[in-house]
Amino acid sequence: MTTTEKIHQIIEMGPIKNIFNWGRKNSVYFLMQPMGCCGVEMFVFGAAPYDSDRFGCIPRNTPRQTDVMIISGYLTRKYLPVFKNLWDEMPEPKWCIAIGECAISGGPFYDSYNIVQNTADHFPIDVFIPGCPPRPEQFLEGLMNLQEKIKQRKDKRDY
Amino acid sequence: MDIIGSISQFAAQEPAIFALIIGVIGAAVIAAVVNVGAMLVIWGERKVLSDFCNRFGPNRVGGRWGILQLGADAIKLFTKEDIIPADADKGVYVWAPIVASMGTMLVAAAIPFGALHIGGKDYPLVVANMDISAFYVEAALSIMAIAVFMAGYSSNNKYSMLGAFRGVARMIAYEVPMGVCVISVAVMAHSLNLVEIVQSQTVWYAFAQPLGFVIFVIALITDLGRIPFDQSEAEEEIISGYNTEYSGIRWGLLYFQEYNNALLGSILLSLLFLGGWQGPIIPIPVLDIISPLIWLLMKVIIVLWFFIWVRSSLFRLRIDQVTDLGWKWMLPLSLLNLGWAVLVGSYFA
Amino acid sequence: MTNASEVLSSIQSAFPGAVLDSRVESDRRLWATIDSKKILDVCKHLSTKLNFDHYSGAAGVDWIARKEMEVVEIMASHGTHQVVAMLKVKTPRENPSVKSLTGLYWNANWYEREIWEMFGINFEGHPELWPLLLSDELMGAWPWRKDYKGYPDLTTGERAVKISTPEGYTEYHIPPTPAEVEAGTVVVERPKYPTLREREEKEIKSDSEMIMHLGPQHAMVPGPFLLDVLVEGERVHKAFLDLGYIHKGIEKIMENRSWLQGITYTDRMCYVASLSNNECYCGAVEKILGLEVPLRAQYIRVILEELSRIQSHLIGTGEFLTLIAGVGYAPWQYMIIDRENIISLIESVTGARLTHTFVRFGGVRNDLPAGFADQCKKVLPYMKSRTEEFIELFAQDPIYHKRMDGVGIIRPDDAKRMGVSGPPLRATGVAYDMRKEDPILVYPELDFKVVTGTKGDSADRIDVRLREMLESIHIIEQCLDRIPEGPIRTEVKVPKKVPAGEAYYRVEDPRGEMGMYVISDGGDKPYRVKVRGPFYATFQTLTPLLEGTYIADAVAIAGSMDGCPSEADR
Incomplete structure (x- = not known):
């Protein structure tokens, strides 16, 4: 057992992990990536009236500095490779939220020739927020659910 | 008394070692003060900017003011995965944030953080009270530009590269007028020592040389890379500029140094132009000792608030307009201001 | 005043035998089937002699039962007359091929590329026939057949x-x-x-140049699209556009849904202007059905579409401001806050924030709620004062003018040639507005001005949008005063199967001229729906417009167009 592993074990056991998760849950930066109708609501969710900043959740433009990827709409065949790259560029620990029917199951475009129907096949999605598009309040609810999940270590990512 | 006696005895016997120990303690204290100060600046910026934007800002962790928000951010950044891009210039990439923090610590070493008013006399709080501190501080502030270039160049990313170019072009254009402004102040004060500059300000230099003040403020905002001069980081144009590839703690350090610099820069502005810690002594016991500190703190807060106000109400300039402004207006005007300072300075001398 | 029959007779006299079949629907609509050999000459005749200077788009139709394909060229004029000529060119289904109009109309490029990749109709003489919306692996599948x-x-x-x-x-x-x-x-x-590497090899001439992606994920993009810029330092030498990152195939999906279900899809084309999209589709279907919309329903539609225009302009301008000032800039947040007022007004009627599905064939879904007029009268004066404040703010800001004046200038004749419409066109000084040009609903009875700019630069485009909001407020106020009592839906029962026919209907979307070409074969589903989106046309102009600008300006120009890639991709 190397020293690093030992340190990890100690962290795993003790309350330090809780402190880590407290920090992570209160500082969720999301990737600014408007993709569809939900993208507009995402824009509003980050702006004044709904103000995600209250929860320490602010938009960043580079995937390197983000913690959560919001799939905010239709994922097309052409866009999927790009999107996977973006996901790979994000540093661990990272989470993924699927917003809207299109991101969850294809939604109204379930039978389109160009839409990827089940994003859960490609990304380990933590929170699904249904709606077409969901209201910004639902975004906030989803964010709080994610925070709760991180706090209770139920994201099964072994962070 | 016994301890103090033995310390003074030790100081008399081994002056060099004593000075070293005092220096190390001072450095640690200063580093702590600056970093905590910068954290408060970041928190303050988020809250004040939220106020300008008609929203709340962080208010979930640490009570209704969200005072622990920065703690959460720091913990998250510390425990993030550390990514170094495959094609990055590893050495330079790793060293860029360290150089940036080195720069701010160098500034912090020479800048007076205020004074204590004991027995009718001001004792400045400064680690290294050097004779050319004004010039030294101004030079050390621009080490950040080197760090920016290192970060941008080593990332092997097109956006970062552009950000680095922009940062350097801007730095060169504005460092000169800024230096000339410092010289004008020194000419009036007959000294390059920041402590003496503060003590010589019977009239604030902001009033004695208003032109120089305005130029210095603009050049300082440019140096700090804040809107309207944040081209090296222009989020909407080049993703995140020079720190596009940085993640986790490395990005945290770079981001932190910007605010460190903002804090130190606003202290420098208050010292050079706004009378530093000078102000009427509050005639209450204990408060009278730290009243110079209070005055300086108030000035610094006002300056920082002004920076945030500017950020929330001005548009970003284009990089060619920035350099145009720097070379064609700031530099000649700062030279004009130097002439004015020489005239007025020699008249009063 | 030219009308449709005069146009037809002019074509027939100039090219005897060229018109194979024709139908004059009204003074404003001409349907004609043109001999495929003579289409170029006819178009040239139309554009030079008859002032058809607005190439509005093209649609492909696959008539599988008749074993032939059709390309429908939609031609109109910028204000000289109101005739829309729908010229059909037929081609056999095996090896379909027609003549390209790119030589005559610059903006035919994208429309023809789209038809080529979706239907496999070859365009002779087209300069760059490569995929526009589809990814490479779907090429050759011809999905819209x-x-x-x-x-x-x-x-x-x-x-x-x-x-x-x-x-x-x-x-x-x-x-x-x-x-x-x-x-x-x-x-x-x-x-x-072409991949990035191929493009780099082809385009890069010196060591100081590089190709930089702006998109598909970028702070600039309002939805994913790829803007590649070839830069030398800060200067953009060339720009390349690639879209299709959110191509959903709405036109194909709508062919497989019932007529009524189609309305929900129009919502999701341009989600910040879904009411005008609803209106456009429903209007076209109403035209085929020959339905009369009751007066009250017409007023309700106008009120909601104008409200929708206000909120669209607010969010468009807000996004633009973040591009040139950063997210810390306060006024854009004020715009979003103000937009919430309008959104809640719309929501009180339609029940949704963005995707309303509110307009119905021959009416609207529900009546205005009680107290709507009072609420409007409270919000609108406030919005008016706010908008005037915004106009004043930008008029006075020196840095704004330093950044935006003279940036991205489109000259009026260029704008006409490129098929731009909406605020970008009106900013150049051309008063071209569908609400005046091809009036629908109760617009002819209402008093409003067409807002125009003078210089056609980015600052003007924003200014036009803001002043248009004032006009919209004025329109809504008039409507609230005049709205009569009465039914909100037509008395006639709307049939499930729409009789065979076709219609082209135009509305003024917040982004410009939106047209829908709907064909029915008598079934319970549309046979073909073609959407002529305004941003699709405006999008095309970005590439020539960005040449020679700075990177910062490129972002600002793209932002000032108020983009909606979702509507361009469909």
């Missing part, structure tokens, strides 16, 4: 294949479905969209 086998495709998610490139990158590829392979529709040897 009626016999496309890959539809519906429910397996894309499972089929993605991970490929490691020699350079160490990971790429993903979605192969065609077995059905597509079996049908033999997938032909691999097709022109492909």
